[in-house]
Amino acid sequence: MDKVDHEDTKAERTEEYWLKSLRKTVERVLPIPHYRERFGAIGITQAEDVQTLEDFQRLPLTTKEDLRKNYPFGLFAEPMDNIVRLHASSGTTGKPTVVGYTRQDILLWAKIVARGLERAGVTKKDIVQIAYGYGLFTGGMGLHYGCEELGAVVVPISGGNTARQLMLMRDFGTTVLACTPSYALFLAESLEESGIAREELKLKIGIFGAEPWTEGMREQIEARLGIKAFDIYGLSETMGPGVALECQAHQGLHIDEHFYPEILDPEGNPLPVGERGELVITSLDKEGFPALRYRTKDLTTLHYGMCPCGEVGWTMERVSARVDDMLIIRGVNVFPSQVEEAILSLGGFEPHYLLVVYRVGNLDQLEVQVEVNETSFFDEVRELEGRQERLKQRIEEILGISIRIRLVEPKSIPRSEGKAVRVIDKRQ
């Protein structure tokens, strides 16, 4: 880490500072049998045994599987008397992963989200429409408490009911929209058909997260809604939304100082700052469910230093992909976001697409379905074919495998009110 001279509040954190905070989390989780056993196996019996960051990086990683094995409350560090809230993330199979919050955790979370929103330019004068789902999912409640902490007006509308979203957006004078990027895109598309003119809306900022999205998608959303879009990051196992959020310099997402990030290679070994790999998060002040070296399965790159906005600390690049979203097609790793990048780099297509994987004999096939936009839909067949061929080449260049393209009519791919479905895998 390069030393940076700056005023105290924006000062470089020393290794000793991080260690002191990390030891607090080690101390909190040590009484939990799961951790005590695993730490004991490598000779760590007390927090003081972690003397360097290298010692810390020898501690076992925590995975979603560990949470499932200890379902529901086995990794909580506080008695249930001190827990005031539960959240859970749904898995595609088996039990959900459950996290618990103390009163103090809820307050801290609200402060963290409020601080992140401030970086994006949200103030107490704003009216924030929260179109993330409310419930066991952390998206809705996380933003909700953060906005209230900031003093902004909260519209807790939750996801769905798109016509009503747009009506209230106009009538209430909503200035900030928080939801998934795919729902923001759907809202933009619905606005064009709703009879409500963009000029009737006061919307200026979007806080979008909970699914990977590309720079191309950001440009689309910004242009269609006429707003500035900010990327928010977080998952329930590490706290919820707000672990990181972009500032107005758009040079990556500021990781809140209550978390310590690492990047690992696929075998779980630490990678140097600046290299792309899996993000691992340790919470430094969480009580109910402290996250210790939690494997997020999100791929990104870390940086440390001063952002153009003047703040010093960790930043992460936008999450380019999730390990869980990775498809293996004929032995090649394929991420839906790579296809999105290719589609949005060429004109004539809508940012709505679907990857369909199937098998012919023993051979995997990938078909990419993409919507053509209204204008090119009426183009000459020859022109459409040329467009299709260019897209096929672009995607094949990026993925390194041959694919099929199917152009589909505008608005024929199902829209999402939450996290978009990008893949249909018919191989199982």
Ligand SMILES: [Zn+2]
């Ligand atoms: Zn910044």
